[in-house]
Amino acid sequence: MASNRNGFQRGSAKFDRPLKSRPRPSSPSPGSALRRPNAAARNGDAVPGRVRVAVRLRPRNAEEMMADADFADCVELQPELKRLKLRRNNWDSDTYEFDEVLTEFASQKRVYEVVAKPVVESVLDGYNGTVMAYGQTGTGKTFTLGRLGEVDASDRGIMVRSMEDIFADLSPDTDSVTVSYLQLYMETLQDLLNPANDNIPIVEDPRSGDVSMPGATLVEITDQHSFLELLRVGEANRIAANTKLNTESSRSHAMLMVHIKRSVLENEDMSSQNGDASHLTKPSKPLVRKSKLVVVDLAGSERVHKSGSEGHMLEEAKSINLSLSSLGKCINALAENNAHVPFRDSKLTRMLRDSFGGTARTSLIVTIGPSPRHRGETSSTILFGQRAMKVENMLKIKEEFDYKSLSRKLEIQLDKLIAENERQQKAFEDEVEKVNFEAQCRIAEVERNFADALEKERLKCQMEYMELVKELEQKLVLNQERHDCNSFVADNEEGPASSSTDDVAEVKMLLETERNRRKAAEEEVEHLKSQLGKHTQAEAGGDVEIIKLRNLLEDEANQKKRLEEEIILLRSQLLQLNFEADQMRRCLDGSSGSTYSAMDSSTTQVRHSQFKDVANGQKSSVATLFEQVGLQKILSLLESDDANVRIHAVKVVANLAAEEANQKRIVEAGGLTSLLMLLRRYEDETVRRVAAGAIANLAMNEANQELIMAEGGITLLSMTASDAEDPQTLRMVAGAIANLCGNGRY
Numbered sequence: 106m107a108s109n110r111n112g113f114q115r116g117s118a119k120f121d122r123p124l125k126s127r128p129r130p131s132s133p134s135p136g137s138a139l140r141r142p143n144a145a146a147r148n149g150d151a152v153p154g155r156v157r158v159a160v161r162l163r164p165r166n167a168e169e170m171m172a173d174a175d176f177a178d179c180v181e182l183q184p185e186l187k188r189l190k191l192r193r194n195n196w197d198s199d200t201y202e203f204d205e206v207l208t209e210f211a212s213q214k215r216v217y218e219v220v221a222k223p224v225v226e227s228v229l230d231g232y233n234g235t236v237m238a239y240g241q242t243g244t245g246k247t248f249t250l251g252r253l254g255e256v257d258a259s260d261r262g263i264m265v266r267s268m269e270d271i272f273a274d275l276s277p278d279t280d281s282v283t284v285s286y287l288q289l290y291m292e293t294l295q296d297l298l299n300p301a302n303d304n305i306p307i308v309e310d311p312r313s314g315d316v317s318m319p320g321a322t323l324v325e326i327t328d329q330h331s332f333l334e335l336l337r338v339g340e341a342n343r344i345a346a347n348t349k350l351n352t353e354s355s356r357s358h359a360m361l362m363v364h365i366k367r368s369v370l371e372n373e374d375m376s377s378q379n380g381d382a383s384h385l386t387k388p389s390k391p392l393v394r395k396s397k398l399v400v401v402d403l404a405g406s407e408r409v410h411k412s413g414s415e416g417h418m419l420e421e422a423k424s425i426n427l428s429l430s431s432l433g434k435c436i437n438a439l440a441e442n443n444a445h446v447p448f449r450d451s452k453l454t455r456m457l458r459d460s461f462g463g464t465a466r467t468s469l470i471v472t473i474g475p476s477p478r479h480r481g482e483t484s485s486t487i488l489f490g491q492r493a494m495k496v497e498n499m500l501k502i503k504e505e506f507d508y509k510s511l512s513r514k515l516e517i518q519l520d521k522l523i524a525e526n527e528r529q530q531k532a533f534e535d536e537v538e539k540v541n542f543e544a545q546c547r548i549a550e551v552e553r554n555f556a557d558a559l560e561k562e563r564l565k566c567q568m569e570y571m572e573l574v575k576e577l578e579q580k581l582v583l584n585q586e587r588h589d590c591n592s593f594v595a596d597n598e599e600g601p602a603s604s605s606t607d608d609v610a611e612v613k614m615l616l617e618t619e620r621n622r623r624k625a626a627e628e629e630v631e632h633l634k635s636q637l638g639k640h641t642q643a644e645a646g647g648d649v650e651i652i653k654l655r656n657l658l659e660d661e662a663n664q665k666k667r668l669e670e671e672i673i674l675l676r677s678q679l680l681q682l683n684f685e686a687d688q689m690r691r692c693l694d695g696s697s698g699s700t701y702s703a704m705d706s707s708t709t710q711v712r713h714s715q716f717k718d719v720a721n722g723q724k725s726s727v728a729t730l731f732e733q734v735g736l737q738k739i740l741s742l743l744e745s746d747d748a749n750v751r752i753h754a755v756k757v758v759a760n761l762a763a764e765e766a767n768q769k770r771i772v773e774a775g776g777l778t779s780l781l782m783l784l785r786r787y788e789d790e791t792v793r794r795v796a797a798g799a800i801a802n803l804a805m806n807e808a809n810q811e812l813i814m815a816e817g818g819i820t821l822l823s824m825t826a827s828d829a830e831d832p833q834t835l836r837m838v839a840g841a842i843a844n845l846c847g848n849g850r851y
C-alpha cells in the first residue's frame with residue numbers, strides 16, 4: 106500500500122456512506138430545523154466527565170520484524186480485561202488498566218467507535234470534545250487519526266469518520282460547520298490552511314475558560330468531499346522531519362478544530378412556573394449552541410538523546426519535548442488536584458487547557474510499539490495515559506441567544522400574522538357585507554309582509570264594520586217592529602214598555618250617528634263631484650264658445666265674399682241686360698240687322714261705331730262698375746271656380762273692352778292674358794265666345810294687336826273656331842281675327 110511520509114495513502118477518494126445517526130431522543134432526526142437541549146443544557150449545569158484513555162498497540166513493522174525477531178514484545182495486552190502488561194524482564198511485568206485496550210489487530214472502525222465516537226456524539230449534543238493521540242514517534246498516531254482511506258476505505262481514521270458522523274447528524278438548513286487546521290511547531294502556531302499565517306494568537310476567556318485562536322482561517326464546509334480536500338491541503342503543509350527513528354515522523358503538533366453551530370429551541374413551560382395545569386407556553390426561545398471538536402495529533406514523544414537529533418533537529422526535538430513535558434506536568438497537577446496547573450508553560454498546554462480539566466469531553470489514545478528496544482518510551486507513554494485517566498473535566502454546554510435566528514423567525518411570524526390579519530379583515534368585511542345584504546333583504550321582506558298584513562287587516566276591519574252596520578240595521582228594524590208592536594200592545598193594554606227600550610235607543614243613536622257620518626261623507630263627495638263637474642263644464646263651455654265664434658267669423662267672411670261676388674255678378678248681369686236691352690231697342694228701331702251678325706269683315710267700321718254708341722250709352726254704368734268694384738277685382742273673377750261667375754265676369758270684361766279708354770288698362774292689368782287663358786282652357790263655348798268678343802274689342806287697338814298675336818291669340822282663336830258649334834262663336838272669332846288683321850287700317 107503506497108503512502109506518503111505523513112502516513113496518508115495516495116489514490117482516488119472512495120468513502121463509505123456516512124454512518125447512520127445515533128438514536129438520541131432529545132435530538133430531531135437529521136434535516137430537522139431545530140433541536141431541543143437536554144436537561145443538563147437547560148439547567149446550565151456541568152456534568153463530570155473523566156478523561157477517557159485507550160491504548161493502541163501498533164503491529165511490528167518490517168524493521169522490528171527483523172531487529173526484534175529473537176525478542177518478545179515488551180507489552181502483553183489483555184483487551185477483554187482492558188489491561189496491559191508491560192514487561193520489566195522475562196519474569197516480571199507491570200499491569201495497567203485502561204478504558205480501552207486495542208490490540209495490533211483492532212480495526213480503524215473499532216478504534217473510532219471506542220475512542221472518538223462518544224466524543225463526537227457529545228460535540229453534537231453541544232459539548233466541546235477533544236480526541237488526542239499521544240505516543241512515541243512512529244507508533245501510529247497519525248495512522249489512527251489522520252488516515253484518509255483513499256485506497257482502502259476501511260483505513261479511514263478518526264478525523265474522517267468523525268466528520269462523516271457530524272455531517273450525518275447536522276441539518277444543513279439551520280446548522281453550520283467550520284474547520285480550521287493548525288500546527289504548533291517549535292512554539293509557533295501556524296495556519297495549515299494558510300501557512301503564511303504563522304503567528305496565530307491563543308486567546309483564553311477568563312470567565313468561561315474557553316480557548317480560541319482568532320487568527321486562524323475558518324472554512325465552512327458543507328460536505329465530506331470538501332472536508333477531505335481541506336485535510337489534504339493541511340497535510341501537505343504540515344512540516345515533517347525525518348528522524349533516525351522514523352522517516353515519516355511528524356515533528357509538529359497538529360490540531361484540527363471543527364466548530365459546530367446548531368440551532369435549538371427552548372420552551373419555558375409556563376404551567377410549571379405558575380404551578381397550574383394551563384397549556385399556555387411561551388414561544389420557544391431560539392438558541393444557538395456552539396461546540397467544537399478538537400483532534401490533536403501530537404508530535405512524537407521520543408527522547409532527544411535516543412532520536413540522535415542534531416542542530417535544528419535537536420532544537421526541534423527539545424521544543425517537542427518541552428511542550429509534551431509541560432502537558433505531562435499539567436496532567437499530573439490535575440490528576441493530583443493541585444491548586445496550580447501550569448497551563449501557561451507552553452503553547453501546547455495553553456491550547457489544550459479546555460481539554461484537560463476544562464469543560465470538554467476528552468478522549469486520549471496512547472499509541473505504543475511492541476519493540477522491547479523502546480520499552481522506556483512505551484513505559485513513559487503508558488504512565489502518561491495512566492495519569493491522564495485521573496483528570497476530571499466538567500462538561501458544560503455553551504448556548505447563546507440566537508438573535509439572528511430570533512429576528513428571522515420574528516420576521517416570518519410577523520409576515521404570517523400580517524397575512525392572517527389581512528385575510529381575517531377581508532373575511533370580516535365579506536361577512537359584514539353579507540350580513541348587511543341579508544338584513545336588507547329581511548327588512549324588505551318584513552316591510553312587504555307588514556304591508557300585506559296591514560292591507561288584510563284593513564279589509565277585515567272594513568268587512569267587520571260593514572257587517573256590524575248591517576247587523577245594527579237589522580236589529581234596528583227588528584227593534585222598531587217590536588217597539589211598534591209593544592206600543593200597540595201598551596196602547597191597547599196600557600201595560601209596561603218593552604224591557605229593551607234602552608237598548609233600542611242606544612242602537613238607534615249609534616245608527617243615527619253612523620248615518621249622519623255617511624251622509625256627511627256622501628254630501629262631501631257630491632259637493633266635490635259637482636265642483637269638479639262645474640269646473641269641467643266651464644272649461645268645455647269656454648272652448649265651445651270660442652270655436653263657435655271662430656266658425657261664425659269664418660261664416661261671416663264667406664258670406665261677405667259670396668255677397669261681394671253676388672253684387673259683382675248682379676251688377677254685371679245688370680250691365681249685360683242694359684247692353685242687351687240697348688241692342689234690342691236699336692234693333693227695334695231698325696238701324697241694324699243684328700248686333701253681332703253685322704260683325705263681319707266688311708262692316709267692321711260700322712260695328713265699331715255701333716259699339717261706340719253702345720259704349721257711349723253705357724258709359725255711366727261701366728264707369729260706376731269700375732269705381733265700385735275695380736278692374737282688378739273684375740279680372741280676378743275670370744278665374745273664379747264658379748262657372749256662372751266666370752261667364753258674367755267675361756261679359757263685363759268684354760263690355761269694358763268695348764270702351765277704348767279701358768282697353769289699355771285691361772291689357773296692363775293682365776286682362777288680355779286672362780282672356781287668352783279662358784280660350785286655352787277649352788271653357789264652355791259661351792265663355793269662349795264672349796272671351797273672343799272681348800279680344801276682338803281689345804284688338805281694335807293697334808297697340809294690342811301685336812301683343813295678342815305674340816301671346817298666340819290667332820292660334821287660340823282658330824282653335825276656338827274649330828271647336829265652335831254655335832255660329833255666334835264663329836262670328837265673334839271672325840270679328841276678332843278681322844280686327845287683328847287690321848281691318849281698320851285697310
Ligand SMILES: Nc1ncnc2c1ncn2[C@@H]1O[C@H](COP(=O)(O)OP(=O)(O)OP(=O)(O)O)[C@@H](O)[C@H]1O
Binds near residue numbers: 112248353354356
Ligand atoms: N495499527 C497499525 N497498523 C498498521 N500499520 C500501522 C499501525 N500504526 C502505525 N502503522 C504504520 O506505522 C508507521 C508510522 O505510523 P505513523 O506515522 O502513524 O506514526 P506516528 O506516531 O504518527 O509517527 P510521528 O509521531 O513520527 O508522526 C506508518 O507506516 C503506519 O502505516
